Amino acid sequence: MTARDEILARVREATTAAASGAYDRPAHVRTPGSVDLFVERVEDYQAVVERCSAASLSDRVQAAVEGCSVVVPPGLGVEVPDAVVDAGLSALELDQVDAVVTEATVGIAETGTIVLDHGPGQGRRAITLVPDRHVCIVRADQVVADVPDAVALLDPHRPLTWISGPSATSDIELSRVEGVHGPRNLHVIVVED
Amino acid sequence: MTATFVGMPPFPTAARAALEDTQLRHNLAHATGTIRDKRARVVAEVEDWEDLRTAGAAIKDATLANLEQHLVQLEARLLEQGAVVHWARDAAEANRIVAGIAKSHAVDEVVKVKSMVTQEIGLNEALALEGIAAWETDLAELIVQLGDDLPSHILVPAIHRNRAEIRQIFLERMAAAGRPAPTDLTDDPAELASTARLHLREKFLRARMAVSGANFAVAETGTLVVVESEGNGRMCLTLPEVLVSVVGIEKVVPTFADLDVFLRLLPRSSTGERMNPYTSTWTGVTPGDGPQEVHVVLLDNGRTRALADEVGRQALRCIRCSACLNVCPVYERVGGHAYGSVYPGPIGAILNPLMHGVGEDAQTDSLPYASSLCGACYEVCPVKIDIPSVLVDLRAQVVDAHRGGVPPVTHLAEAVAMKGVAATFGSSRRLGFAERLVRLGTGVAQRLPVATPWTNARDVPKGPPESFRAWWKRTDGGRR
Numbered sequence: 001m002t003a004r005d006e007i008l009a010r011v012r013e014a015t016t017a018a019a020s021g022a023y024d025r026p027a028h029v030r031t032p033g034s035v036d037l038f039v040e041r042v043e044d045y046q047a048v049v050e051r052c053s054a055a056s057l058s059d060r061v062q063a064a065v066e067g068c069s070v071v072v073p074p075g076l077g078v079e080v081p082d083a084v085v086d087a088g089l090s091a092l093e094l095d096q097v098d099a100v101v102t103e104a105t106v107g108i109a110e111t112g113t114i115v116l117d118h119g120p121g122q123g124r125r126a127i128t129l130v131p132d133r134h135v136c137i138v139r140a141d142q143v144v145a146d147v148p149d150a151v152a153l154l155d156p157h158r159p160l161t162w163i164s165g166p167s168a169t170s171d172i173e174l175s176r177v178e179g180v181h182g183p184r185n186l187h188v189i190v191v192e193d
Numbered sequence: 194m195t196a197t198f199v200g201m202p203p204f205p206t207a208a209r210a211a212l213e214d215t216q217l218r219h220n221l222a223h224a225t226g227t228i229r230d231k232r233a234r235v236v237a238e239v240e241d242w243e244d245l246r247t248a249g250a251a252i253k254d255a256t257l258a259n260l261e262q263h264l265v266q267l268e269a270r271l272l273e274q275g276a277v278v279h280w281a282r283d284a285a286e287a288n289r290i291v292a293g294i295a296k297s298h299a300v301d302e303v304v305k306v307k308s309m310v311t312q313e314i315g316l317n318e319a320l321a322l323e324g325i326a327a328w329e330t331d332l333a334e335l336i337v338q339l340g341d342d343l344p345s346h347i348l349v350p351a352i353h354r355n356r357a358e359i360r361q362i363f364l365e366r367m368a369a370a371g372r373p374a375p376t377d378l379t380d381d382p383a384e385l386a387s388t389a390r391l392h393l394r395e396k397f398l399r400a401r402m403a404v405s406g407a408n409f410a411v412a413e414t415g416t417l418v419v420v421e422s423e424g425n426g427r428m429c430l431t432l433p434e435v436l437v438s439v440v441g442i443e444k445v446v447p448t449f450a451d452l453d454v455f456l457r458l459l460p461r462s463s464t465g466e467r468m469n470p471y472t473s474t475w476t477g478v479t480p481g482d483g484p485q486e487v488h489v490v491l492l493d494n495g496r497t498r499a500l501a502d503e504v505g506r507q508a509l510r511c512i513r514c515s516a517c518l519n520v521c522p523v524y525e526r527v528g529g530h531a532y533g534s535v536y537p538g539p540i541g542a543i544l545n546p547l548m549h550g551v552g553e554d555a556q557t558d559s560l561p562y563a564s565s566l567c568g569a570c571y572e573v574c575p576v577k578i579d580i581p582s583v584l585v586d587l588r589a590q591v592v593d594a595h596r597g598g599v600p601p602v603t604h605l606a607e608a609v610a611m612k613g614v615a616a617t618f619g620s621s622r623r624l625g626f627a628e629r630l631v632r633l634g635t636g637v638a639q640r641l642p643v644a645t646p647w648t649n650a651r652d653v654p655k656g657p658p659e660s661f662r663a664w665w666k667r668t669d670g671g672r673r
Contacts, residue, residue: 002280003279003280003281003282003286004268004280006282007264007280007282007442007491007493007497008261008264008265010493010497010500010501011260011261011264011442011497011500012261013497013501014497014498014500014501014506015257015258015259015260015261015500017503022255023248023251023252023254023255024248024251041467044467045470088481091397091398091432092398095394095398108468110467111467111468112467112468113468118479118482124481124482124483125427125430125431125473125482125483126431126432126482126483129424129427129428129431129432130432146457147453147456147457147468148450148453150453151449151450151452151453151456152450152453154449156411156414156416156449156474156476157274157414157416157476158476158479159473159474159475159476159479159482159483160472160473160474160475161427161471161472161473162456162468162471162472162473163470163471164466164467164468164469164470164471165470166470167422167423167424167470167471168422168423168470169332169386169422169423170228170349170422170464171331171332171333171336171349171351171423172332172356172359172382172385172386173220173223173224173227173355173356173382174224174225174227174228174231174349174352175227175382176464176466177382177383177386178383179383179386179387179390180332180386180389180390180422180423180424180425181330181390181393181394181397181423181424181425181427181428182423182424182427182428182470182471183424
């Protein structure tokens with residue numbers, strides 16, 4: 001008997017007397033996401049957050065990466081002067097880059113979370129991981145209220161990265177310290193019109 | 194690595210040694226106190242927290258009831274998305290599979306995401322025997338691995354270490370494993386974290402194969418989920434060419450939408466945050482992004498034994514948040530090592546006997562007694578595992594397993610004592626007599642041989658000057 005068949009047979013035997021598998025999901029009342037709350041909650045994680053208009057976005061992005069070498073994903077909706085457009089840079093090459101600028105898929109107000117689905121404007125997972133500064137552009141209309149609203153919008157067949165503040169650890173005496181392996185600086189720019 | 198849980202003494206013996214370690218008790222009280230406050234604050238923010246707990250429990254129960262169907266669906270979706278699926282009956286089989294994949298790529302090292310299941314199966318030790326180095330990349334796991342130590346907490350395996358001890362371990366041990374710690378390293382947590390960043394970065398950048406667990410596996414889509422803080426998980430899940438994820442068969446959830454319940458329950462319960470810094474999900478292979486060879490090892494290793502236990506199967510709902518450890522008065526005092534398993538605390542006291550079976554070894558049989566049954570664990574559990582009820586049921590199973598043989602002395606003494614209690618409470622005359630004896634007896638009780646396992650570890654409260662029944666008789670119920 002293969003391991004698969006044996007495990008499935010054990011599972012079948014163990015669950016013959018188990019109760020039926022029905023359950024009710026809690027009703028979730030969808031409410032629009034509050035940009036104010038989103039900004040407050042992202043700031044709670046020691047991230048830098050600023051709000052701007054579409055017209056001033058380009059200037060804000062340039063200011064956020066001033067003095068840095070920058071990589072951007074193909075399809076980014078804003079021009080970043082002197083930035084390298086990612087075309088499959090290796091991890092070692094990305095390690096020599098100071099900053100990355102991307103867009104996002106969803107922002108979650110309640111938890112101060114940004115979700116990337118790594119499509120156009122967001123790029124491969126590695127480019128938002130290895131550089132030490134991540135500048136992330138979120139449109140105000142991408143902000144939803146809570147986690148269920150976000151899950152409903154996301155495509156499970158794409159790789160997803162949920163980001164809540166800069167890299168952190170609570171492993172030393174259970175006190176939160178910002179800055180371990182992921183980007184130590186998270187800079188969120190919320191674009192409002 | 195030589196540290197191992199194999200051959201650990203039963204809980205009361207191990208607990209006694211731990212209780213004498215004042216540094217350990219100080220570290221634990223500080224850490225668990227901090228996390229309890231943080232959890233309470235963020236849980237209070239969620240209006241429908243109780244509904245969420247109920248939903249979490251219901252989703253897990255429903256999944257377990259139809260586990261075969263969900264596992265078959267998960268396997269089919271993973272295959273469609275380009276993953277390779279393996280099944281492992283036990284630890285040895287899972288270790289052989291992972292080592293086989295490593296050898297087929299001729300790698301002599303792998304980077305690891307923190308994972309309870311790979312600790313459970315002793316993967317690092319098994320790979321070491323094959324000449325493959327497994328580098329732990331979670332900060333607490335790194336501290337444990339460098340210190341040749343054992344994990345003592347589900348979420349923070351180095352919870353028993355304070356910052357000064359961590360600094361010492363980094364200074365003494367990092368050089369042998371790769372980039373050394375700077376000689377002027379202080380015990381500032383930010384500096385310690387930054388030292389770990391530099392030490393591990395060279396390993397992330399060169400690693401060709403990674404090993405992870407998974408917090409959830411979605412049957413409907415074949416999506417795996419890893420919830421983490423530091424970004425070491427993202428490094429392992431993204432940079433290497435080959436990714437192997439070892440997943441316990443109880444990690445399945447039916448649909449992608451079910452994740453919303455768990456992604457709200459888990460971070461608030463475990464690190465006391467509204468959301469953990471990073472959550473990664475991936476569904477098989479994504480062309481041009483991340484590992485192009487993805488393996489999933491579905492592991493039993495005692496889970497079907499637990500599943501067959503009608504009272505105990507609820508333990509398989511566990512999402513490894515460790516809230517039950519942080520609130521447990523027993524865990525807070527003795528720490529995790531005394532439980533003799535990678536799963537310590539209240540959840541470990543039920544998971545280990547359920548997965549291994551009782552009546553086999555004294556260490557496992559001692560675990561259902563490692564509790565005061567206060568119920569704090571049940572109250573905080575995000576998936577409502579009724580740990581006290583399972584403990585009581587397992588105690589009965591332990592006693593039953595020893596019936597016919599010679600029961601262990603503590604359990605025998607308990608049985609004799611309970612018979613005495615039944616006789617005393619069964620008669621008003623005998624009860625009145627006993628109450629008069631209480632005032633005389635509390636000091637004596639400390640020295641009675643039959644009561645020592647109980648009284649040695651506890652202060653017996655002083656008896657009242659007068660019992661309620663004596664007071665009632667003397668004052669006619671307060672009327673004179």
